[in-house]
Amino acid sequence: MRKRTGIGRRAGALIAAAAAVGTVAGSPARARAADGEALPPYTFDSAAQSVRGALSSSDARPLKAGQTYRDTLGKNGKVYYRVALDNERNTYVSVVAVPRPGGTVDHGDGFQVSIQDDSGTECGDQRVSFSSARYARPLAAYARRVVNPDSSGCQEPGNYYVVVERTTKEGSDPADWDLEIRHLSEPLLKKAGPTGIPESWPSATPAPLTGDPRRRQGGSGVHDAASLTRGEWRSDIRPGQTLFYRVPLDWGQQLFATAELGSSATGDAYVSSALVLSLDNPALGHVDDETLGYSGKQATLALGPQRPVAHENRTSYNEATSGMRFAGWYYLSATLSPEIAKEYGDGPVPLTLRVNVLNAAKGEPGYDGDPGPFAVTPDDRKAAEKGASGAQTVAAAERGDAMRLVAAAGIGTGTVLLLGLGAWTLVARRRAA
Structure with a gap:
């Protein structure tokens, strides 16, 4: 009887686990704001990890390739992050800056993101601002470090620093900006490709879409x-x-x-x-x-x-x-x-x-x-x-994985139950004999 009880507990645990997976897979999405309510906030990557930018490169926290992070940046703030780079892939670190909705901004307000080596040499940077559209909205920019044998700077493997610097004009909203940071890498080519672009290219506007x-x-x-x-x-x-x-x-x-x-x-x-x-x-x-x-x-x-x-x-x-x-x-x-x-x-x-x-x-x-x-x-x-959307695609993939787990758990549970029933029947027959 102890064997039967043990089998029942294991089967029950498997069934409960499968049911729990099914519950997670079927969880409803969050409801959207109805008409007339406050505007929906910026949707951050749900897998983003929290990171705190450092005031000095010496204290910079690492950013891993393929990962998304969240941070905040104050008025005229300047923060550092660290990336460990090799000579086998190009590197891109992007920042989406999300100001407080409705906040006052000036045409010159914005931010710059750059990648620097350990001697302070800038490898690649980009600056964006609100320009003539002087109202708060998300802004995106990226920094890059490209492996190029013909270049003398930023080519050594090792630690590099991502620097994000905000510019805030007098009279603009001083509230912190939320940051969404992504670190991506790109493989090099097997052999060198073209090093120039055509002078002429098709720039004529195509026929308008109708319907x-x-x-x-x-x-x-x-x-x-x-x-x-x-x-x-x-x-x-x-x-x-x-x-x-x-x-x-x-x-x-x-x-x-x-x-x-x-x-x-x-x-x-x-x-x-x-x-x-x-x-x-x-x-x-x-x-x-x-x-x-x-x-x-x-x-x-x-x-x-x-x-x-x-x-x-x-x-x-x-x-x-x-x-x-x-x-x-x-x-x-x-x-x-x-x-x-x-x-x-x-x-x-x-x-x-x-x-x-x-x-x-x-x-x-x-x-x-x-x-x-x-x-x-x-x-x-x-x-x-x-x-x-990307979020829906990820959710669909996770649901697929969950259903495969449920199926595997179901097969495993069924097999265990059949084996347990078989053993119980055999024991009962022996006792009867």
Whole structure:
């Protein structure tokens, strides 16, 4: 009887574990804010780890490749992090700075992120600011360290330092900014590729897309950015709100994107820089942005034409061209000025994105290793068709793993129960004999 009891306990434990997995897999997503409520906050990566930037490089905490982190940065703050680098992969560290919604900002407010070696030499940096659209919204920028045998600086393996520095003008909101930090790496090429870019390239705007826009609401952060393919996409955007989208671009493909604000029946006052449309690359390096004024009539802005995605684009000194340096998810973000609420009310304004992706995908440039996020996979294309965000894709993968665990637990439990029943029957027969 003790054997039977033990078997029953083990089976019960397995069944309870399987049931617990099923409960986790079926947990509902958080509810979204209803119309008229406060704007949804920025959606941070749920897997992000907390890190504290140091005031000195000597105290810098490490950032691991492939990991996302969260921190805060005060007014005119300057903080350091540490990365251990080799000579086998390029390195990109991005920062998404999230100011307090509704806070006052100046055109010169912004931040810079750089990577420095142990002698203070800057390997690569980027600075972004609010510019003419002087209202709080998330800003993204990246620093890079590229392995280049022809370069004399930043080529030794060892410790490097990521420096994030905020600029705050007098009169701007001094509140801390939230930071979302990502450390990504890119394999080198098996053999050297082209070192220059063509002087001429197809920059003509393609024929406009026509038809009925499909509904696809943008996300509230990079992590839950709504996936888009070629087509017209309709969202609703409220004053002060930023919506995030992502588009898969493979090697050789070229992106054209426009944003249209729908007309209003409640006024005709002019609001300058009413809409900002920004483009960031797969490493969250800033590529381009454009602004649009609004006076109640439908109005459209277009991002400047970008070169087709190519590895050699990184050789350009032009920031937008250099940013189109790898395949993967490119991020679009649209922000509506809070000033719209004063003239047209706090209700949503119709927003239509028109996304055009030209050219067939080319082969990858010959990476010596797994490109990781710097590629477009069949699953990425499926996600774009369905509109699945990165967060939803991760959740679906976790549900799949959980269901496989449930199935394995079910098979294991059934086998154990059958063996236990068999042993119990055999013992009973022997006792009867």
